[in-house]
Structure formats: C-alpha cells, structure tokens
Amino acid sequence: xxxxxxxxxxxxxxxxxxxxxxxxxxxxxxxxxxxxxxxxxxxxxxxxxxxxxxxxxxxxxxxxxxxxxxxxxxxxxxxxxxxxxxxxxxxxxxxxxxxxxxxxxxxxxxxxxxxxxxxxxxxxxxxxxxxxxxxxxxxxxxxxxxxxxxxxxxxxxxxxxxxxxxxxxxxxxxxxxxxxxxxxxxxxxxxxxxxxxxxxxxxxxxxxxxxxxxxxxxxxxxxxx
Amino acid sequence: xxxxxxxxxxxxxxxxxxxxxxxxxxxxxxxxxxxxxxxxxxxxxxxxxxxxxxxxxxxxxxxxxxxxxxxxxxxxxxxxxxxxxxxxxxxxxxxxxxxxxxxxxxxxxxxxxxxxxxxxxxxxxxxxxxxxxxxxxxxxxxxxxxxxxxxxxxxxxxxxxxxxxxxxxxxxxxxxxxxxxxxxxxxxxxxxxxxxxxxxxxxxxxxxxxxxxxxxxxxxxxxxxxxxxxxxxxxxxxxxxxxxxxxxxxxxxxxxxxxxxxxxxxxxxxxxxxxxxxxxxxxxxxxxxxxxxxxxxxxxxxxxxxxxxxxxxxxxxxxxxxxxxxxxxxxxxxxxxxxxxxxxxxxxxxxxxxxxxxxxxxxxxxxxxxxxxxxxxxxxxxxxxxxxxxxxxxxxxxxxxxxxxxxxxxxxxxxxxxxxxxxxxxxxxxxxxxxxxxxxxx
Numbered sequence: 144x145x146x147x148x149x150x151x152x153x154x155x156x157x158x159x160x161x162x163x164x165x166x167x168x169x170x171x172x173x174x175x176x177x178x179x180x181x182x183x184x185x186x187x188x189x190x191x192x193x194x195x196x197x198x199x200x201x202x203x204x205x206x207x208x209x210x211x212x213x214x215x216x217x218x219x220x221x222x223x224x225x226x227x228x229x230x231x232x233x234x235x236x237x238x239x240x241x242x243x244x245x246x247x248x249x250x251x252x253x254x255x256x257x258x259x260x261x262x263x264x265x266x267x268x269x270x271x272x273x274x275x276x277x278x279x280x281x282x283x284x285x286x287x288x289x290x291x292x293x294x295x296x297x298x299x300x301x302x303x304x305x306x307x308x309x310x311x312x313x314x315x316x317x318x319x320x321x322x323x324x325x326x327x328x329x330x331x332x333x334x335x336x337x338x339x340x341x342x343x344x345x346x347x348x349x350x351x352x353x354x355x356x357x358x359x360x361x362x363x364x365x366x367x368x
Numbered sequence: 369x370x371x372x373x374x375x376x377x378x379x380x381x382x383x384x385x386x387x388x389x390x391x392x393x394x395x396x397x398x399x400x401x402x403x404x405x406x407x408x409x410x411x412x413x414x415x416x417x418x419x420x421x422x423x424x425x426x427x428x429x430x431x432x433x434x435x436x437x438x439x440x441x442x443x444x445x446x447x448x449x450x451x452x453x454x455x456x457x458x459x460x461x462x463x464x465x466x467x468x469x470x471x472x473x474x475x476x477x478x479x480x481x482x483x484x485x486x487x488x489x490x491x492x493x494x495x496x497x498x499x500x501x502x503x504x505x506x507x508x509x510x511x512x513x514x515x516x517x518x519x520x521x522x523x524x525x526x527x528x529x530x531x532x533x534x535x536x537x538x539x540x541x542x543x544x545x546x547x548x549x550x551x552x553x554x555x556x557x558x559x560x561x562x563x564x565x566x567x568x569x570x571x572x573x574x575x576x577x578x579x580x581x582x583x584x585x586x587x588x589x590x591x592x593x594x595x596x597x598x599x600x601x602x603x604x605x606x607x608x609x610x611x612x613x614x615x616x617x618x619x620x621x622x623x624x625x626x627x628x629x630x631x632x633x634x635x636x637x638x639x640x641x642x643x644x645x646x647x648x649x650x651x652x653x654x655x656x657x658x659x660x661x662x663x664x665x666x667x668x669x670x671x672x673x674x675x676x677x678x679x680x681x682x683x684x685x686x687x688x689x690x691x692x693x694x695x696x697x698x699x700x701x702x703x704x705x706x707x708x709x710x711x712x713x714x715x716x717x718x719x720x721x722x723x724x725x726x727x728x729x730x731x732x733x734x735x736x737x738x739x740x741x742x743x744x745x746x747x748x749x750x751x752x753x754x755x756x757x758x759x760x761x762x763x764x765x766x767x768x769x770x771x772x773x774x775x776x777x778x779x780x781x782x783x784x785x786x787x788x789x790x791x792x793x794x795x796x797x798x799x800x801x802x803x804x805x806x807x808x809x810x
Binding site for chain 1: 399400401402403404405406408409410411412413414415417418419423427429430432434435448449450451488489490491492493494495496499647648649650651652654655656657658661662697698699700701702703721722723724725726
C-alpha cells in the first residue's frame with residue numbers, strides 16, 4: 144500500500160508539476176523569441192481561418208501523398224484513436240480525473256475499451272517495427288523516438304496487468320484488492336507525464352502551433368493549405 | 369559601393385574560407401518564434417519523404433526533407449531550444465555541425481531541394497519544411513558552404529545585374545528585334561507609366577518573343593507600361609542561395625527602378641522565384657513596404673481578361689497541360705489565374721493531377737538548375753514530373769516560368785520525350801483578338 148500511496152501522492156503531484164511547468168516553458172521559451180513583422184502586402188487576411196483549416200485539414204493526408212503499400216498513416220490513426228478511447232473512455236480513468244479536478248463524463252462500454260487496448264497494443268508494435276525497418280524512419284529516429292514509444296507503451300502494459308485485479312466489481316472508488324499493479328500503472332503514467340514536455344510527445348500541443356503557423360502563412364499568401 | 373552591396377559581397381567572399389562556426393551561429397540567428405515551434409514539432413514520421421521527388425526517384429532516405437535540416441536542427445537544439453540550458457548542463461546537447469558535415473549537407477540543402485514546398489503540404493505536423501530549408505541556407509551561404517556555382521552566379525548578378533551576365537546591351541538588342549517583329553514601339557524608361565515590366569535573364573536570352581507578346585497584349589488592353597534600362601533583372605539568386613544580404617542588394621535595384629520611374633505596379637514576369645523574391649520577401653529584405661504594388665503577369669492577364677480589356681479569338685486545338693511553377697502557385701498563392709487563361713486559349717486543356725497545389729516541381733527550382741553538379745539528380749527526379757505529364761496524355765506542355773520552361777525542355781530532351789514546352793504569355797498573345805488599337809489609359 145505504501146507504494147500506491149506514493150504513486151497517488153507525491154509522485155503524482157511531482158509528475159503533474161513537471162508536466163504543467165515543463166509544457167508551459169516549452170511553449171514560452173519559443174514564444175519569447177518573437178517574429179519580425181511581415182512587411183509584404185497580404186493577399187489573404189483571414190489568418191485565423193487559415194490556421195484553423197490547417198489544424199483540422201492536416202488530420203487527413205492529401206490524396207496526392209498516399210503511396211501504395213504504405214500503411215504508416217493508417218496505423219498512426221489506430222494508436223492515436225485507441226489511446227484516446229482508453230484514456231478518456233475507461234471508467235476508472237474517469238474516476239481518477241474526477242478525483243483530481245472534479246470533472247467527469249460518461250464512460251464507454253468496457254468491451255469497446257478492451258478492443259481499443261488490444262488494437263493499440265498491436266498498433267504500437269507495428270509503429271515500432273516500422274520505425275526500425277523503414278529506412279527513412281530509422282534514419283530520422285534517435286533516443287527520443289524509442290524512449291517516447293517506451294513511456295507510452297509502459298502504461299498500456301501495466302494497465303493491462305491491472306485491469307482484472309484492481310477493484311472489486313462495481314466498486315471502483317473502493318480500495319483496490321491488489322495495490323501493486325495499480326501502483327506500477329500509476330507510476331508508469333507519471334513517467335509519461337514527466338517525459339512529455341521534454342521529448343517528441345510534446346507534439347500533443349506543438350502540433351497546434353506548428354499547423355497554425357503554416358496555415359496562417361499560406362492563407363496570407365492565398366495559397367492552398 | 370553601398371552597404372547592401374558590401375554585405376552581399378561579404379557573403380560571396382565567404383566561399384574563400386568556409387567557417388563552420390559562422391554557419392552554426394547563422395542557423396541559430398535564423399530561428400524566430402515560428403521557426404522554433406516548427407523545428408520542435410517533428411515526430412519523425414517520414415511522410416515528407418513521400419512528397420519529395422528526390423526521395424521518390426532514388427529511395428535514398430538521406431533525401432527525406434526534414435533530414436536535410438539536421439545541421440540547423442542540431443544548432444537549434446544546442447543553443448536555442450527550450451531546454452537547451454538543461455541539455456548543455458547535462459552534457460547531452462548535440463555537437464555543432466563540423467565543416468565536413470556542412471560540406472556533405474550542401475548537397476542535401478541545395479542540390480536536392482527545389483524549395484518547392486510539397487513536403488510542407490504533406491507534413492502532418494504542419495511544418496513548413498521548405499521555409500526552414502530556405503532559412504538553413506542562410507547559415508550555409510553566409511559561411512561558405514553553398515555550392516560554388518551559386519556563389520559565382522551571385523557574383524555575376526552583383527557585378528552585371530544578371531546571374532548569367534545579361535546586360536542592358538543584350539536587352540536593348542532584343543527590344544529592337546521585337547519592335548521590328550511586332551511593329552510596336554516598346555517603351556523604355558518612361559516616367560509615370562502604370563506598369564513596370566522586368567524580365568528574367570532566361571527570358572531575355574532564350575524566350576525573347578515574350579517581350580513582343582507583352583507589347584501586343586498591352587497594346588490591345590490599353591496598358592501603360594515601360595521597361596527600365598537599369599534594374600530590369602527580375603531573378604534573384606539571393607533567395608536561391610539563401611542569403612538575405614544578396615537578395616536585398618538585388619531586389620533593391622528593381623525597387624530603385626520602380627521608384628525612379630514612379631510606376632504604380634511592378635509586373636513580376638514568368639519566373640517563379642522572382643515572384644517570391646519581389647512579392648513576398650522583398651519588403652522584408654528592405655525593411656519597408658513598397659510604394660507600388662507587385663502583380664504577377666498571370667494575375668494581370670487574368671484580370672485584363674475578366675475586365676474585358678484583353679480578348680482572345682480562337683483556341684489551340686491540341687491537348688495541352690499546364691505546369692504550375694511552385695513559387696507562383698503552391699508557395700505564391702496564384703491559384704486559378706493560369707488555369708482560367710489556359711481554358712481561354714486551349715480547347716482541350718487538361719490539368720495535371722493535384723490541381724496545381726501538389727503537382728511536382730520541374731526539378732530546377734530553388735537554384736538547382738544553376739548547380740552543374742546537381743544535373744544527374746535533377747534529371748532523376750524529373751521522372752516523377754514525367755509520369756505526371758504523361759498521365760494527362762497532353763501533346764504539349766505550357767508553363768509560366770522561363771526557368772521551369774528551360775529545365776523542362778532540357779529534361780524532356782534527356783528523356784527523349786516528344787513534347788514542346790510553351791510559355792503562357794506567348795500563347796495568349798498568339799490568340800489575341802485583332803481589333804483596332806486603343807490609346808493607352810492612365
């Protein structure tokens with residue numbers, strides 16, 4: 144129980160602090176560099192619309208860039224959506240968030256979440272295999288890529304171990320039967336929180352900035368997104 | 369010698385003693401807020417490779433667009449990234465790029481990048497990779513690591529006004545020939561004209577009929593125009609080698625000509641990068657907005673047609689397709705104008721796949737056509753364009769960039785294809801409706 148108390152107490156608060164402060168710094172440090180004002184006469188002036196179009200539109204690749212025999216894009220959808228379903232659709236996770244910040248929402252059926260876990264698990268391994276075998280991705284990859292994969296995979300694995308042993312049926316808020324798997328699961332999530340601001344997982348928020356910048360710049364020129 | 373020219377000369381002289389430290393400093397100096405967010409956002413998915421014709425033609429992962437930015441990325445991570453203070457303190461910061469690395473990367477940042485921006489459209493993170501390559505070239509060019517051919521072209525441009533040494537005497541001769549051919553007096557140095565026509569050296573030397581075509585079109589449309597005897601060179605080797613100092617020195621000459629002749633508009637001619645240089649980069653290079661507007665020739669012709677001032681009669685009966693110059697369309701935002709013009713003069717016009725936004729570069733943009741050692745890879749990359757063109761079943765190819773036109777002609781010859789390449793302005797002039805002339809307005 145001591146480890147679980149640590150995971151639920153100091154470790155959680157430490158990791159959340161690193162997550163929030165680190166993420167804010169990662170944004171602020173780039174923000175403070177500033178931009179020079181663009182003196183050229185704009186063709187398009189609705190830069191916000193351009194930014195939004197880019198943020199939303201780039202979720203789906205243009206057909207011109209599809210290439211036969213490559214399923215990397217499809218696989219990325221599976222693990223991204225899978226993680227969303229698992230993180231936000233699983234009842235114990237919703238309880239966790241509710242206890243933390245008081246927000247709650249209806250859960251997805253457990254079966255849906257379990258299917259998502261299975262698909263995400265497989266999809267994550269495919270992603271790793273592709274990174275290791277595709278010459279382009281292999282060339283681009285370094286410690287950050289593999290470690291980030293590991294810190295996403297770890298909560299998935301520890302979570303799968305914790306699924307059936309954690310709580311008496313229908314009484315999620317009560318103390319768990321076996322605290323160790325839950326403690327390890329929490330600690331693995333906390334590792335993810337701590338790593339997120341420093342590595343490529345920060346794309347969770349940097350993607351918005353990057354897409355918006357290019358979207359606004361292309362809109363300014365009147366160019367296609 | 370003014371300050372702009374002196375600074376440009378310093379950049380050109382850097383080739384005499386390449387300096388890796390200077391390159392690294394420039395990489396860091398080129399990082400703004402937007403650049404930082406974009407350098408930071410890559411997830412190494414490799415999708416940009418699928419958009420790059422240099423990668424597609426070779427399957428060599430080194431040609432992955434984002435990989436071309438490694439030296440700049442390392443400098444950024446070392447000195448400017450949000451946690452660089454931490455990685456430096458822990459001894460985890462990447463080392464600065466060495467002179468050898470930068471020499472190796474010269475091929476990746478120049479020979480195998482047209483700045484065409486397909487990768488920018490393909491990137492799921494929305495990183496403007498082409499824009500970042502343009503910025504990385506600042507570091508390369510300032511420190512002596514750009515290809516020697518580009519420094520030589522820059523020197524010629526600085527000395528003679530043209531990257532291939534085409535001076536006023538040559539242009540004057542072409543103007544005289546075109547006056548004889550068309551029977552129209554071509555206005556030179558007319559103060560107070562509405563439109564200033566500038567040209568690329570390639571047009572003056574290779575496709576000078578464009579001068580006559582413009583004379584005929586402007587006569588029919590009643591456009592008041594002039595050609596300057598100085599500052600007529602539209603190309604800008606500075607934006608290709610990636611030096612704001614060289615680019616500023618060259619664009620200043622056009623701006624000076626426009627201000628001297630008090631024109632309302634400067635017409636950016638059939639040249640892709642000239643448009644980027646004058647329309648989008650120029651005011652930022654000089655640090656001030658222009659007292660005139662920049663209009664691209666396609667844009668102007670399209671406007672004249674829509675206003676009813678430019679009328680055509682008859683259409684080319686062949687099946688034609690149009691190559692969209694990257695810097696005009698994908699990077700420049702001139703979407704639609706050339707396609708409307710094509711439909712006006714061609715009966716069986718067929719668009720390339722991608723509707724201009726994603727069609728392949730000719731392979732010669734971004735200064736690549738001026739780099740002799742890049743010829744083999746340029747021709748290899750053309751295979752993508754070739755398949756795109758052949759898919760249309762077109763009998764001839766039309767474009768609105770004289771550099772594209774020249775590069776396409778060379779590649780078509782290399783691949784033993786049977787396909788003439790035409791200029792759109794000339795094609796429009798060919799189908800002008802013969803009507804009584806109108807006096808110039810304004």
